[in-house]
Every structure is written in C-alpha cells, then in structure tokens.
Amino acid sequence: MGLEEKLPSGVLLTSVEKAAGWARARSVWPATFGLACCAIELFQTGGPKHDLARFGMERASNTPRQADLMIVAGRLSQKMAPVLRQIYDQMADPKWVISMGVCASSGGMFNNYAIVQGVDHVVPVDIYLPGCPPRPEMLMDSILKLHDKIINMKLGKNRERQIAELEEARLNLRPLHLISPEGPEL
Numbered sequence: 001m002g003l004e005e006k007l008p009s010g011v012l013l014t015s016v017e018k019a020a021g022w023a024r025a026r027s028v029w030p031a032t033f034g035l036a037c038c039a040i041e042l043f044q045t046g047g048p049k050h051d052l053a054r055f056g057m058e059r060a061s062n063t064p065r066q067a068d069l070m071i072v073a074g075r076l077s078q079k080m081a082p083v084l085r086q087i088y089d090q091m092a093d094p095k096w097v098i099s100m101g102v103c104a105s106s107g108g109m110f111n112n113y114a115i116v117q118g119v120d121h122v123v124p125v126d127i128y129l130p131g132c133p134p135r136p137e138m139l140m141d142s143i144l145k146l147h148d149k150i151i152n153m154k155l156g157k158n159r160e161r162q163i164a165e166l167e168e169a170r171l172n173l174r175p176l177h178l179i180s181p182e183g184p185e186l
C-alpha cells in the first residue's frame, strides 16, 4: 500500500493493519493452478453450488500479475516445480498459498523421485489442506481460515520478514527418511 511504510509502529499502525487486512481478506483473487485430480474439486468449488463469489473470489486469474492466492491443487512434478515458482514470483504482493490435498502437501502416495515431496520445498505455504481429494467444503473452510490469517497479517517490513523466515524454514526442510523394522534406512 505504501502508507504502512510511512507510519510509525503503535496504535495507529495496528488499526491500519486491521483495516487493510479486512479489505484484503475480502478481495482475494486466486491464480488457477490445477495440477491433478484435486483440481476437479477446485473447479467445483467455483461452481454455482458452492459459489466462491460469496467471498469475492469468483474471478480466477489466468495471469499471475492479477492474482494474490495460489491454490496448488494436485501433485507437483520436479519438471513443473520451476514453473510453479516462476508463477509465484510473478504474482502480486502480498500473496498467499494454499496447498490443496495430500499430494501437494507431502507428495502423498507418490513417494518417488519424480514428484516434489511437498510444495513447501518450492513456495512458502500458508494453509495445508488434507484429504485425497479434499471436498469443496474443506477448501472453503481453508479459505476462511486464510481470511483470518490475512486479517491478522503484518504489514510492510514486518510482513517481508515473516515471509522470509517462513520460506527459509521450509526450504531447509529435508525429505523424510523411512526406517525399516530391521533398522537401516530404506
């Protein structure tokens, strides 16, 4: 917004943060990023039965520069990972990520070299949504939880520091090592 950088921290900034958070939470524009079967549930969430328009989110953007929410729906292949990151980098700030389904969150049942074992190795994730696939109601619940996060979000430099810390922590994660009952690592 620009204003937040000029204001001193304190009561006024807290009020500005709350007002900006309220406005942002009600104008989130998702980028379309369906990667696998979870995307079908994502499409369904935008349909008339579930009606994402209630949250001001009916406009799914096909250009990342007009989107601030990435919903990663489905497994992410190693080959697709740089594309996902590029789209995330091109999205407008501030931006958020929902990891939809077990495949996006952890690789799911695809524990192999071709699939990224969690999109948080590539982009900072705000909400992890479990399920295979998650139902549209679950996605809407995660969107409402994201709204709470956005309303209570820091602004300006505080937000940049928050994102940098989250991203560093996620990038430092190591893949799980499976231990066989006999002892040695698989």
Ligand code: SF4
Pocket: 036, 037, 038, 039, 073, 074, 075, 100, 101, 102, 103, 104, 108, 131, 132, 133, 134
């Ligand atoms: S979590 Fe299930 S539904 Fe979603 S992409 Fe993976 S296999 Fe498909």
